[in-house]
Amino acid sequence: MSAFTQRLRPLAPWLVGPSSSRRQQVACGVMWLAAGDGLGAILGFVKLAIIARLLAPADFGLFAIALLTTGWLEYLTDLSFRDALIRHQDDVAPYIDTVWTAQILRGAVIASIIAGSAPLVAGYYDVPLAMAAMPLLAIEVMVRAVANPATVYLRKNLDLRRDILWRLAGPIAGLIAGVALAVLLRNALALFVSVLVASVAQTIASYWIRPYRPRLSFDSGHARELIGFGQRCFWLRLIGLLNWYVDTLVVSKVLGLTVTGQYQMAGRLATAPGSTIGGPIHGVMFPAFSGLASLEHHRDALRRTLAVVLSVALPLALGVTIFSPLIVGVLLGPGWAEVPALLSVLAWLTVTLPASHVLNALFMALDRIELDIWANATRAAILVSLMYPAVTSQGALGAAAVTTASAVVGLLCQVVLAARLVGLRPPALLPCLRGGLLASLPLILVWIGGGSGVSAGGITAAVSVGTVSAVIGLSSAWRIFATNSPVRPLEGVK
Numbered sequence: 001m002s003a004f005t006q007r008l009r010p011l012a013p014w015l016v017g018p019s020s021s022r023r024q025q026v027a028c029g030v031m032w033l034a035a036g037d038g039l040g041a042i043l044g045f046v047k048l049a050i051i052a053r054l055l056a057p058a059d060f061g062l063f064a065i066a067l068l069t070t071g072w073l074e075y076l077t078d079l080s081f082r083d084a085l086i087r088h089q090d091d092v093a094p095y096i097d098t099v100w101t102a103q104i105l106r107g108a109v110i111a112s113i114i115a116g117s118a119p120l121v122a123g124y125y126d127v128p129l130a131m132a133a134m135p136l137l138a139i140e141v142m143v144r145a146v147a148n149p150a151t152v153y154l155r156k157n158l159d160l161r162r163d164i165l166w167r168l169a170g171p172i173a174g175l176i177a178g179v180a181l182a183v184l185l186r187n188a189l190a191l192f193v194s195v196l197v198a199s200v201a202q203t204i205a206s207y208w209i210r211p212y213r214p215r216l217s218f219d220s221g222h223a224r225e226l227i228g229f230g231q232r233c234f235w236l237r238l239i240g241l242l243n244w245y246v247d248t249l250v251v252s253k254v255l256g257l258t259v260t261g262q263y264q265m266a267g268r269l270a271t272a273p274g275s276t277i278g279g280p281i282h283g284v285m286f287p288a289f290s291g292l293a294s295l296e297h298h299r300d301a302l303r304r305t306l307a308v309v310l311s312v313a314l315p316l317a318l319g320v321t322i323f324s325p326l327i328v329g330v331l332l333g334p335g336w337a338e339v340p341a342l343l344s345v346l347a348w349l350t351v352t353l354p355a356s357h358v359l360n361a362l363f364m365a366l367d368r369i370e371l372d373i374w375a376n377a378t379r380a381a382i383l384v385s386l387m388y389p390a391v392t393s394q395g396a397l398g399a400a401a402v403t404t405a406s407a408v409v410g411l412l413c414q415v416v417l418a419a420r421l422v423g424l425r426p427p428a429l430l431p432c433l434r435g436g437l438l439a440s441l442p443l444i445l446v447w448i449g450g451g452s453g454v455s456a457g458g459i460t461a462a463v464s465v466g467t468v469s470a471v472i473g474l475s476s477a478w479r480i481f482a483t484n485s486p487v488r489p490l491e492g493v494k
């Protein structure tokens with residue numbers, strides 16, 4: 001144990017001390033973001049595990065429908081100012097007040113539409129509670145709109161240790177408020193108020209972590225410059241709107257709020273691991289890809305990053321598929337009978353989400369967003385054409401199958417386009433699967449043996465096999481990143 005401790009001892013100053021190279025800065029950033037997003041995901045799972053036992057699936061269905069309304073408005077009106085500032089090579093200080101003013105104006109418009117849509121949502125789905133819930137979401141949108149825009153410096157400069165501190169304020173406050181309100185109210189309003197409390201805490205924390213006193217000021221020249229990047233992202237957001245929300249829209253209308261609640265719960269459990277992996281990777285690799293000097297560096301960085309992601313994501317998706325009854329039984333308890341089957345299908349979003357984040361970061365950094373648009377348009381075409389027939393014939397399981405299949409096809413399109421963009425043949429990226437497949441072997445053996453159920457023995461088997469698989473996957477990921485190559489991908493900085 002002492003030898004192990006001695007080997008780990010240099011890791012602490014490496015993580016918290018000043019970075020000696022861009023490569024170390026990126027590696028530390030990935031670890032800090034992964035730790036922060038992982039902790040946020042754990043807090044979210046704890047919140048779900050408690051609230052799912054206190055509220056009915058229909059309550060989660062109403063929450064999903066309300067978020068659907070908010071989501072499409074935010075998707076369509078997102079100006080991508082934050083991404084434009086990250087990509088901007090010069091000092092962004094002159095742009096900050098314009099960004100803050102624009103996000104407040106945008107928030108006011110969205111909040112007005114959400115509040116005004118309350119009667120429509122309540123009447124369309126015959127849920128009177130929406131009359132109180134939708135205004136709460138409108139307030140939450142305005143709270144997020146006044147958040148400190150200067151936090152973009154933390155992401156731009158890869159100061160990600162501080163970046164996660166202010167973002168964790170939301171999940172912590174949301175957990176405390178959500179559990180307390182679910183005990184007191186026992187209805188869907190607990191979910192809406194907890195989201196509002198989380199946003200208030202996170203907005204306050206944004207000014208604490210990066211002190212800044214913004215003022216209402218709008219420079220049209222600066223705005224046009226930033227919007228130029230955002231306009232190229234608009235079609236990607238529009239197609240992303242279909243990819244993320246068409247399944248919930250069809251399921252809610254055809255199958256009702258209770259089934260929608262079950263479907264959304266499975267979706268949240270399936271996408272949480274992928275988002276936890278993909279969020280940090282995108283947050284670090286977008287500025288990292290933007291700073292690379294040559295196509296050769298982009299090629300090597302792409303291969304390494306995809307290999308690292310797949311080393312972790314592949315065994316994780318397989319584990320969720322195999323142990324879905326156990327996961328649902330432990331986290332949610334009784335009353336969610338439809339979720340295990342849905343989760344076993346949607347689990348493969350754990351692979352497509354983070355891998356897609358990597359490729360999106362590359363497309364954005366190289367200003368080739370149109371390639372990502374074509375890949376996502378292919379996915380959207382599958383969803384729009386097949387979702388309604390699948391739901392009417394196979395129910396929520398049909399929606400899960402079409403969602404997963406379209407995500408896989410979309411990812412394959414991204415891989416082909418990204419490979420060609422950096423001068424590779426697509427088969428040259430197949431070795432990126434090696435670490436993930438190796439880590440999946442213990443899980444495949446369990447799958448062949450029939451998996452494990454919700455029991456003490458099943459939990460022991462899941463923990464044991466999952467630990468072995470995780471060690472193999474993380475070891476492969478670390479070896480991929482640490483091993484030298486003909487090109488040191490994160491040292492070719494402009």
